[in-house]
Amino acid sequence: MMNSDNVQYSAKSRAPSNALYRSRIEICRILRGLARDESPVFAELGEEQLFVTKILVVDDSAGYLVIEYGADKSINSALFERHTLGFRASHSGAHLAFRVANPLEIMLEGGPAIRFALPNFLVWSNRREHPRTAIPPHVPLRCIFRNADGELFKTDIFDISLDGMGGMISDGNVALQVGTVLKGCRITYPGGEPITADLVVRNLKTVTRSDGTLFTRTGVRFIQRPDEIQALINFFVHDLDGKGT
Numbered sequence: 001m002m003n004s005d006n007v008q009y010s011a012k013s014r015a016p017s018n019a020l021y022r023s024r025i026e027i028c029r030i031l032r033g034l035a036r037d038e039s040p041v042f043a044e045l046g047e048e049q050l051f052v053t054k055i056l057v058v059d060d061s062a063g064y065l066v067i068e069y070g071a072d073k074s075i076n077s078a079l080f081e082r083h084t085l086g087f088r089a090s091h092s093g094a095h096l097a098f099r100v101a102n103p104l105e106i107m108l109e110g111g112p113a114i115r116f117a118l119p120n121f122l123v124w125s126n127r128r129e130h131p132r133t134a135i136p137p138h139v140p141l142r143c144i145f146r147n148a149d150g151e152l153f154k155t156d157i158f159d160i161s162l163d164g165m166g167g168m169i170s171d172g173n174v175a176l177q178v179g180t181v182l183k184g185c186r187i188t189y190p191g192g193e194p195i196t197a198d199l200v201v202r203n204l205k206t207v208t209r210s211d212g213t214l215f216t217r218t219g220v221r222f223i224q225r226p227d228e229i230q231a232l233i234n235f236f237v238h239d240l241d242g243k244g245t
Contacts (some may be wrong), residue, residue, distance in 0.1 A: 006052055019124045024040040027098070027122045028060045034091055040066070040179040040200065041089040042221065045082075051075050052200050054179065056113060065100070066108055066115050072073070079103055079114070090202060098122040132159040133233050141236075143167060143220075145185040145199070148173060153219065157187075160233060164202065164221035176201050176218065187232070195232065198223040 021027050034041060035055040036154045043051040057066040069076050079085065100116035107113070135141045141157040143165065153174050155167040165187075169176075178199040187195040199220040207217050221228070 018126065021122045022120065024060060024118065027119060030091070030096065030122060030124070031055055031058045031065060031098075031118075033076055034089055034096075037091070038179070039089055039091055040202065041087045042200075043079075043085050043087045045078050045085075050200065050221065051079060051085075051183065052179065052223065053114075056108060058118075061119075063118050064115050065118055066106065066113050068113055080105075085116070095125050095212050096122060097125070121241060130225070132161050133236050134159050135236060139190060139236070141189045143185050143187050143199075145182045147176075160229075160236070162229060162233070164199070164219060166217070166219045168207075169216040169218060170213075174216065176204060176216070178202065178204060179214065181223065182220070189232070189235075192232070192235070193228075195226050195228045197226050197229075 033039075035058055038054050038232035040052055040054055043237050045051050051070050051072075053067045055065055055067055059065070063225075080103050082103070084099055085103070086099045088098065089096045098121065101117050102117050104115045105112055106115045135158050141160070143155040143157055144152060145155070146152055153169065153171055155169050155243065157165050157167040159166045178201055182199045182201070185197050185199050187197060200223055201218060202221050203219040205217045207215055
């Protein structure tokens with residue numbers, strides 16, 4: 001991995017494939033991009049619990065960033081028990097990682113928020129933390145969830161990892177946003193017991209089929225990884241290897 005203290009990049013000039021940033025100017029530029037796009041950032045707490053938030057303010061001169069509180073009060077409380085916290089995010093097609101310290105509750109525009117000291121470094125990588133396992137087309141893996149109105153919808157899953165899943169939604173009435181938390185989703189597959197999981201939407205993309213119809217390609221992350229996920233991945237990696245023909 002290259003050290004990128006002196007590397008400059010913008011929307012028109014691509015960042016290196018893998019880089020370690022130590023320059024405060026570059027770190028703040030990347031963090032402001034996350035704040036501008038309201039990109040969700042994630043931190044793992046305890047036993048695979050996921051704190052989901054977004055960056056509100058990046059103050060270079062004062063040396064801090066401000067994030068909003070997450071939706072889960074118990075996870076918010078656990079955050080203040082830690083001196084440092086590692087965050088991850090996806091941005092511009094890359095995976096970012098940075099560590100912050102000294103959480104402090106503040107008031108921002110009349111509401112509570114959390115302030116941290118700026119990170120001393122930021123890692124930019126195009127490699128995924130956990131490898132994806134492709135789902136064979138002859139074995140349906142689906143995720144069933146409810147939207148904000150309580151209606152049930154189905155996602156066809158085409159890959160899965162210990163981190164999360166990628167799938168497609170053909171129903172155009174499903175209105176999701178990056179950062180949406182989906183509670184009590186059911187992951188189903190032939191011959192197995194349904195797996196219940198809470199998910200957060202990481203990315204969305206509208207894709208046009210050759211016949212002109214649209215579907216939504218979506219990536220989700222487990223808020224708390226179910227124990228059964230590793231066995232499910234093993235099922236597709238090993239039990240289906242060379243079968244189905």
